[in-house]
Amino acid sequence: MFLYTFRLSIMKTFFLLLFFLITFALKPEGINGVEQVIGAILDCDTRVGKEERVAMDIAIQDFNMEQNQTFIKLRSKCSQQKPLQAALAARHLISKNKVQLILGPRSWEETSTVAEASEHYDVPILSFADSSPPWAPERWPFLVQAVASTYTQMKAVANIIQSWGWHRANVIYEDTDSAANGISPYLYGALQEVDVQISNLLPLPSFADSSLLQKKLEELKTEQYRVFVVHTSLALATRIFGMAKEMKMMDKGYVWITTDSITSLVHSMNFSLVSSMQGVVGVRDSFLETGPDFRSFFSRFLQIFGRKYPEERHHEPGIFALQAYDAVRTVGLAWNQGEVNSGRQLLESILKTDFDGLSGKIQFTQQKLEPATRFQIINIIGKGYRELGFWTGKGFSSSIDDGVYNSSMESLGHVIWPGDPWCAPRGWDLPTIENPLRIGVPNGSLTNKFVEVDYDPSTNQYNFSGFSVDVFNETAKHLKYSLQYKFVPFEGNYTDLVKKVQSREFDAAVGDIAITSSRCEYVDFTYPYTESGLVMVVPILVSHSSTTWLFVKPFTRDMWLLTLFINVFNGFVVWSIERSYCSELKGPVLNQIGTLLWLAFATLFSLHAEKLHSNLSRMAMVVWLFVALIITQSYTASLTSMLTVQNLVPKVANIETIKSKNAMIGYSQKSFVEGYLEGPLGFKSNNIRSFATEDEYAKALRSGAIAAAFLEAPVAKLFVAKYCKSFTIAGPAYQVGGYGFAFPKGSLLLPEIDEALLNVLENGVLKDLEERLIKSEECVDIQSDNETASLSPNNFFVLFIFTGGTSTTALLIYYFRATDRFKNSMAQYKRIWIKIVMVLNKLGYRRNRLSTEVSDVADKNPWIAPNNLHSRSQV
Structure with a gap:
């Protein structure tokens, strides 16, 4: 082994000497x-x-x-x-x-x-x-x-986030000038171009210790958004992903995207780092390996x-x-x-x-290398990584040479995300019971019908109610998941509340918050859930009425129907009693109906007492004529009053009249209306007054302190419903935004809230809430002396009972008398038959036949009692 090593070192030395000799030669x-x-x-x-x-x-x-x-x-x-x-x-x-x-x-x-x-x-x-x-x-x-600038690379990162439908991202970068120059303005500008907001911008020192990393990642973990962009050196990224794995931030639901400073070194990563980066999507410079x-x-x-x-x-x-x-x-x-x-x-x-x-x-331009035009997208999985495809300014492509580009990264095929889910993460986490959404609610609306905040000292809690709160609660019920949230009262004007949402002190704002262009600079609004528009409320002026159907207004509908019924009933009573005395009241059915109706209505104008034959019909008719006289006189008096009374019309027709008179106008001090009045509508600032409550409005309008009040359409409807006899809406509605719920810019909840709100609108729930809102506002105005109400049956209740009872009594008496006459006629008929039987016995008929015939007669006429038949011997 030693000999082999010695020979290998000699060969290395020889080749190095040979290289230098050739170089110098x-x-x-x-x-x-x-x-x-x-x-x-x-x-x-x-x-x-x-x-x-x-x-x-x-x-x-x-x-x-x-x-x-x-x-x-x-x-x-x-x-x-x-x-x-x-x-x-x-x-x-x-x-x-x-x-x-x-x-x-x-x-x-x-x-x-x-x-x-x-x-x-x-x-x-x-x-x-x-x-x-x-x-x-x-x-x-x-x-x-x-080397190429990071600007184009950051556009690739932004397009990845956009293609998956994520609207907010957290950015972690190394706290150095190099990383900061890459984030701002490059990444910030690229994300803005695709409507993606940076939720948290977290700078970390190059040599951050474990405690600091844990603290910073814990803060990010409590946030709602789960998309992270990491732009650091490989050394710092190693510590970040190791800590994130320990904190279970590399599990399902999280998204991690790394930039070139990390991804371009993926070929050199050890197994420990690769195992802690499973599911990470990376962007790196692309170069031809051919x-x-x-x-x-x-x-x-x-x-x-x-x-x-x-x-x-x-x-x-x-x-x-x-x-x-x-x-x-x-x-x-x-x-x-x-x-x-x-x-x-x-x-x-x-x-x-x-x-x-x-x-x-x-190639250089202005002392900088031309920016790169193509980047490779990789996915770290297993013991290494998989090349998904490429991104250029034209879009995503699975191959360099195919020339086919797509705006969505999904065209590159399936991506293995952290936690190995089969579908793309949502990019944000639902609020939990421990960490619900904090929703700001204005405490002190112009009317408590939209928002009412009550403090309960016994429980040390606030109770929230009102139309706006009800609409949001119904909207939350129509989400596809259970949304955890809590209302928090806010003291201040609505623009300040909107700014609190922008600064993330509140996750949303609910109330009668008008959608305006200035507020849209701070937050995003849902679809308006109320009618949009600014209207003018003015006092009511009276003028003479000329209604075509005014002649029916003295009586209510029930009064007309009851009068018609009593009239026809009395006519029926007279016809029933008099028809036995007058042949003219007999004949075909149609003639009888015509005669009955004629009797019913003719008696209203003349007594015709000399033509009545029965005292019963005269009694019923006299009473009815007395009642009819009172009813007709009351109708005449009421109609006369209505013809001379004055009708309710707006005192001011349009804003031009107000401007020409240089009159004062009013608006709510918590509303955005002031700028609109001075701007598009052109009112002078010294002619505009603000009010805090509805009662102040009403008092100023009645006293003439202001000629008109400009209110948002939903508030104006409630105001007019409350003061229904004194004020009305006049002139056209000026188009401004309705009421909406405010969410931070780029909120991932907003699209789903909008969808749920549309469901509430389409299924009629919102309409029911609106009707309940209007009905809850009762008119507090007392009926004015010069306004005449229609007469109802309650005004003539005793008279109708009197005439109805009299006519009914006459008809019953007539019926019983007719029954007695019928019985007398039957008794007379019985006596005639007895006489016939006696005459037949005298003519010689046998007793048994006589008895049979008599029995037959008795069977057919039960009123003939057998005891009344006597034998011939008795006769």
Whole structure:
């Protein structure tokens, strides 16, 4: 074994000596016979720094082997991720090693100190930091960003979030200038473009300990939203995902998305880190892994990296190695483009470079590399990762060459999410009993019919009621899940309440909150659940009535029906009694009906007593005529009063009348109406007064202190219902937003609340609540003296009983008398038959036959009693 190791070391030494001999043998003469030296500042202890160093060595070897005009040598220094040490390394490379250019470092903190340290040396700096302030080229003219900006990458992250329907995300980033420059404005702006809001922005120090990580992640865990974007170094990401796994934040329902700074190193991750990142979706720079140049670089990189860093388990190169290789090649090609005698000439030559490198297109604009146009989407599963597809500015595609793009990431196939769910997570968690939604409710509405907040001292709790609260409760019942929430009273105006929702002090706001453009800047509203509009309420003015059907109004409908019934009934009584005395009251049925109706209505205008033959009919008719006289006189008096009484109409017809008279108007001091009155409607500010309660409105309108009050349509309906005799709505309705529930911008609950609210509207529940609301407001106005009400049966109850009872008594007496006459007629008929029987006996009939006939007669006429029949001998 020792002999084998010894031989292997001898062979390595031999090949290294051979490499240097060949290098120096093929060395061409540099400019003026002097070789060109470039410097590199690397983070030597990190995977990125190790890959960069190996890639630079390979690039220099390739360039020097191509028999170019320039021979490049590399001098490198380690910064250990410390800006001060990076600045000292830059000074040493420039002053001691006489480098013509510096490559790196990777972070913006180190890059800025290096640029500052080399400011007076005119040495170009090709930075590997993927983000820099827009003012950097003006501050340091020799600074060039040699890697693509993160802006396009952040657009890819935003499109991933959008394609799954998530509207809010938490962002975790390393508290460094480099990470901050990538988040703001790049990620923030990209998310805004697709209507995705950042719920929490969590900066973490590079060397955060476990207790701090646990505390910060606990805070995020209590939040409702479950989408996390991680933009940190690999070292910090290792600790974040390890802690998240312990806290069960890598379970079902969570979404984790990593950026290029983490995802591009997935090939180097150990099993422990991969196991804690199961289900993570990552975005990384895409590069072509084909072509002879890449294959040659790849095979040599594996050998050299494995030999130089045997402690690393994985030897494959990543995007950072390719970027370092292309940076060295860029410098070499710049020296070959022409005579370069100064740092400024070298800088200008670099900025003119244009070629296809291993990492992509190498072309500079305004001292920055052109942004990348394609990124790869991967999914970390099992012991490694799966390549899902690609994203470009055109959308998602499963292949680079197919040219088919889709706006949704779902086109890339099934994604394994944390916890291995088969469907995409919702992206947010439902409120729990322990952590319900906090919903702000205004305490002090213009009318307690919409919102009423009562404090119960016995239970030390608030009770919430009103139309707005009822609508929200019904909406929550129509959700597909049980929503946990609690109402919290709020003292203050409605705009302040909306701002509290924006600042997340409340999760939502419920009440008579009008939807306005200014409030929409802070929150998102649901669909309006009330009628929208601003209306004008004015006092009622009276005018003469000219209603076409006014002649029927003196009596109520019941009064007309009862009068008709009594009239016809009395006519029937007279007809029944008089028909036995007058032949004119007999005949065909139609004639009898006509005669009955004529008797019923003719008696209203004349007595016709001389034509009545029975005292009973005269008695019924006299009483009815007395009652009819009173009813007709009452009808005449009521109709006369209605013809002279005044009708209710608005005192002010439109706002032009108010403006022409320079009259005062009023509005609710808790409403948004003031700005609308002064703006679109054009009222003067000194002509506008605010009021706090309905009673103040009513008092001011009655006294003439204000000519009109401008109220939101729902409030105006209740106000007019309460003061139904004094005020009315006049003029057109001015279109403004109705009442809605307020939620934070991008709330994931809002779409589902809107759907449930539409269900409440469509199934009639909202209509029932509105009708109940209007009916609950009773009119408090007393009927005015000049308003005449219609007469009802209650006004003539005794008279109707009197005439009805008299006519009924007359009819009953007539009936009993008729029955007695009928009985007398039957007795007379009986006596006639007895006489006939006696005559027949005298004519000689036999007794038995006589008895038979008599029996027959008795059978047919039961009223003939057998005791009344005597034998012939008796006769």
